[in-house]
Amino acid sequence: MKITAIISALAAATLVSAGKFHSTLPGKSNIVADSYIIQYQDGVSRSNAHENLRKHAVDYKIRNEYDLFNGAAIKVKSEHDGEALAAIPGVKHVWHVESFSLPKGEKPKKASKPSDIESSSLHHMTGVDVLHKKYKLTGKGVKVGIIDTGVDYKHPAFAAPGAAEGCFARYGKNCRVKYGWDFVGDAYDGSNDPIGDSDPMDCQGHGSHVAGIVGGNAFDIKTGPKPVVPWIGVAPEVTFGAYRIFGCNGEANTDVILAAMEMAFNDGMDIINMSLGGGSAYKENPTAILGEKLIAHGMNLGGAAGNDGSEGVWMVSDTGLGETATSVASFDNAFGAYNSFTYAGASHPYNPSVATGDKPIAAPASAVLVPLFDKAGVLQDGCDVAAYTGVDVKGKVVLLYGDFTRCGSVGRGNIARDAGAAAVLVQSVPFGLAGLTGADNLPMGSIENAAGAALLAGFKKNPKNAFTWSKTPTNVKVEGGGAPSDFSSFGLDGELRSKPDIGAPGGNIYSAYPRAKGSYAILSGTSMATPYYVGSQALYYQSKKSKPNGADVRRAFKNTATISKNFGSKTYASAAKQGAGLVNVLNAITATTAMSPDRIDLLDSVNLRKTQKITIKNTGKKTETYTLSHIPADALNSYATGNTWPTAEPKIEADYANVAFSSKKVKIAAGKSVKVTVTFTEPKNGDAKHFPIYSGYVVATPSNEGSPAVHVPYIGLKGDVRNVPIIDKDAGLPVVFAKANGKYEVPTANYEFNFKTSFPSVAVRYGSHTPNASIRIFDAKTKTFLGYVNSRNFGAAVGPSGRMVNLDKFNQLNVRRFDWRGEVFATEDITAKPVQLAAGSYNIVVASQKKLTKGAYPADFEIYDLGNVKVVA
Structure with a gap:
């Protein structure tokens, strides 16, 4: 409609x-x-x-x-x-x-040619290869809207199948990009006025890469730029709508995003892809609200979960927070094409640094290995010049430990180059192949953690072992591949809802890129995982020969995803990291069982939803018997030391819930449903004062081996979520600064402020969500509440907040400073202009509403009284 x-x-x-x-x-x-x-x-x-x-x-x-x-x-x-x-x-x-913004960290790498095309395909991970070959599913007849930087629609990967030439006219012959609009223009960066037109040509690259993952097709290319690998997207015959909301650089504003979403709906898109970056918040944001409306009227929506995995819990992004929208996490591609070297009889892949143009390392044959050890024989990170004292590294390959806590690859590379090193290899921590910026004029590369250990073992046996460097990339199985990506954001949201919903391949993904930028590239991010999921939905739509309800499609994919483990782990990854698991499109299409709801939010110990009912429906043609079981997953402890800012890397614990079923076996006739009562008991292990997030999966396995098992993820928090720290007290906040002459300074004990040239500034950091992040002003003498701070730089200090990232764009501690020049609002439901207070003595209180509370002040708030400030005329 x-x-x-x-x-x-x-x-x-x-x-x-x-x-x-x-x-x-x-x-x-x-x-x-x-x-x-x-x-x-x-x-x-x-x-x-x-x-x-x-x-x-x-x-x-x-x-x-x-x-x-x-x-x-x-x-x-x-x-x-x-x-x-x-x-x-x-x-x-x-x-x-x-x-x-576009999600952080998604920079292209130069595409390389694998030696084994078939094994390089990430479609093996998801069953898409089988659907292409056996079921002949291609997404034909399904419309997918790409809300992004536009699409290079003239790229031959987006031409109609079998076309003798590419698409050379907008929305014309041989072109699968049939719909679209440019809402902004090339010069738009989010700070200026958009100037749109009908041409959604991509000059940035992100949108073309995303569209290629959904449905690019390089197998049929007859003309134009040739791929380095005969590659194919998930649904290579979908029809595209390209809705451009970014210029060549910069950001996109919510007003154009909403306009693009509505146009995609009016153009009849079945699914829209929104690989956008955004902070962690609540579902009451405009894009999530409109997304829910679109889904209710027949569309489906995939949103990127975000690339803030290094920030710890509570960080899943805004766009996919809607109740029926899908927040998509990332899994690393199990295969990749990398340069390699041979040392001590074994071959190892490496990832060249950006500073050397991603070129293969060409160190001389005489360049032997020198691990940079400390006096105790422990491999060092290379951040200290003194570490090279007495160590001869001239003309040699230096091996460094890849912990980047103290310094980056540029700093340690400069030190190694100045010491005379011929090249540097950096052992990734904990695994995988890290991306290195690197130092100028020095070959550098990251190697896998296991490769670093192998080099050390080979060096101890024979320090004179020589390197042999490959001249071209080869295809390898990547350490960490097939597991949740480190960069993928952790949930939950501020209401303890289970987000992200599902995972898809997003790490090291080969796809189309604008012809002007090389035609093909490798990118990593939840931006890449989201279109993989969206393309999977297109195959599902085609297989059903109808347009199913959006919420039903999400449930089908979540029911049948592959529950996965972190790399090297014997236990299953938290549902707060992988959602329901890695998308398994073959299972989703062939399953004859549906299980609802598609998630169980247990909340915390105080609000524990101990008893839940699940519905199992037999959608097959024969009576089926199902066995009910439970798969526990890792618990995440982010407050193990009493810290108020969640740890960047949550501590994994074996805190498992106990799950009991009203019946462990149920027999269901074809087309019928049965309700089963599931009773949850919180984990015995795990300290409630550390607020561990526990999770797992309720599984229904049919006796017929031809039909896949189905499952529902559950998540709970042990402890009282009202006591989860909100303000970052570890950083010495909140605190009042004086802002004078454009600079912040610590006021003396008897400091006199004014509201014109030297005014108070309240500094805060939010380490987790709060339904009401307020800064309140009281009369210091009478203790009368006067109102909420109105900051001219950031608006009213009242309302919901997600958690903040640790560092700002300048790599400094991310602190929010509310500059206060005396304006306050008397109530939360503001109906008038702010009131300007006169000179006087005021008490400043930072009050953050605790999660899952009604908001009664002061009982339901985390309160920091910052004392009195004296303001003179």
């Missing part, structure tokens, strides 16, 4: 209840000045909403208008802010327009 038809059915009305302004989340500074997303009350028409804005003297310019979302993006020219807009009758929600 078209959006216009949906909206026309709504009766026009003018409501008088005040709406809600969602102030910019603490930790996010990426707001667009004076620009807002407005969602109207249900039943309020566009004309009525504009009339109400005019009645309240709002001078504004329309940036975009939305139908199914029922709202608009506006730039305000008058003095009205978000609070004032929310108070206007007919307005339901107001948000700042914010900028989204």
Whole structure:
């Protein structure tokens, strides 16, 4: 159904209840000045909403208008802010327009030619290869919308199958990109006005790579740039819509993202791919809300879980947080093409540094190995010049330990080069092949952890062992391949919901790239995992010969995913890392069982949902008997030392729940369903004061071996989530600074502030979610509450917050500073302009609402009283 038809059915009305302004989340500074997303009350028409804005003297310019979302993006020219807009009758929600980036860390690597084409295919991991060959599924007839940097639609990988030539005209003959729009223009970077047109040509690269994963096809190429490998995407005959929301550089704003989502719906896309970066927050954000509406009206949506795995728990990204949207985690590709060397009779792959142009290492034959040991014989990281004292490394290959805690590859490379090294190899920690920026004029490469150990063993036997360096890449099975990617973000969300939902191949993925940038590239990220999942859905749609409900499709994939282990582990990875597991498209299509719900959120010890009912439906043609069982997964301990900031790498523990079933075997006739009661008992192991996140899978296995087992993931938190630290006290925060002359300084005991040239600034860091991150002002003498801080740089200090990342874009500790010049809001539901306080003595309190509480102050808040500040005229 078209959006216009949906909206026309709504009766026009003018409501008088005040709406809600969602102030910019603490930790996010990426707001667009004076620009807002407005969602109207249900039943309020566009004309009525504009009339109400005019009645309240709002001078504004329309940036975009939305139908199914029922709202608009506006730039305000008058003095009205978000609070004032929310108070206007007919307005339901107001948000700042914010900028989204492409997920961090997704930089292309030069594509190389594997020696074994078949074994290099990541489709072996997921059953897609079988669906291509045996079932002849290609995604034909399915429409997929790519909301990204555009698509190089003239790339021959996006031409129609069997075409003698590529697509040379927009949406024309031989072109599988049949729909699309450029909402922004080349020069757009998120800070300037978008200038769109009908041409969604990709000048950045990300969108073409994403589209290639969904459905690129290099097997049929007759002309144009030749791939280094006859490669094929997941669904090589899908029809594309390319909706460009990024310029050649920079970010994209929520107003154009919403517009792209609605156009994709109006163009009849079956599925949309949103490989966007974003902070960790709550599901009440505009893209998630619209995503839910689209899914309810027949679309499906895949959103990237994020590349913040190095940040620890609570970090899954915004876009896939909707109740029925899919948040996609990443698994590393099990195979890859890498340069290699031979040492002590064994061959090992390595990853050249970017600084040397990713060129193979060409060290002289005389360059033997020198491990950089300390006095105790332990391999060093090479960050200290003194470590080379007395060590002859001139013309030799230095082996370093790959812990990058103290310094990066550039610094240690410069030191090694100055010491005379011919090359440097860095042993990855804990495994895999790390990416190195590297030092100029020095060959550097990362090697697998096991390779480092093998080199050390070979060196001890014979220090004169020589290297033989390959001149071309070869195909290898990668250490860590087939397991969840280190970079993939951990859940949960702020309501202890199970996110991410599922995983897909996203590490070291070969795909199309703009012709102007080399035509093919290898990228890693949840941006690559998401289109793999979306392409898998296209195969599923084609196999069913109908358009199934979006939520049902997600359940089918989650039920049948492959539950996986971390690399080198004997236990299963947490559901907070891999969701339901690695997508198994063959299982999803051939399964004759459905299990719902598709996740179980147990919450915490205080709110434990101990008893759950699951429904098992036999969708096959014969009566089936199912055996119920339980697979426990790793527990994640992020607060083992009493820390207030979650550890970057959660401690894995064997804290397993006990799971009991009302019946361990059930017999179900064809087409019928049975409900089973499942009772959960929290793990006996695990300290509740450390808030371990435990998880596992409830499994139903049919007696018929021809049908795959199905499962549902569950997640719980042992302990009282109300006591999970919110503010980072470990960093000495929160604290009040004085901001004077553009600089922050520590005020003296009797410091006198003013609200013009030397004003208070409240510094905070949010280590986990809070439904209400507030900074409150009280009269120091009477203790009367005066209101919530209104910061001119970040808005009102009240409202929900996700957790912040550890470091900012300048690699400095990420601290949010609310500069306060005396403005406060009297209530949370702001209906008037902020009040300007006069000189006086004020008490500043940082109060963060605890999770899963009703928000009664002060009982439901984590409170830090920062004392009194004296403000003079």
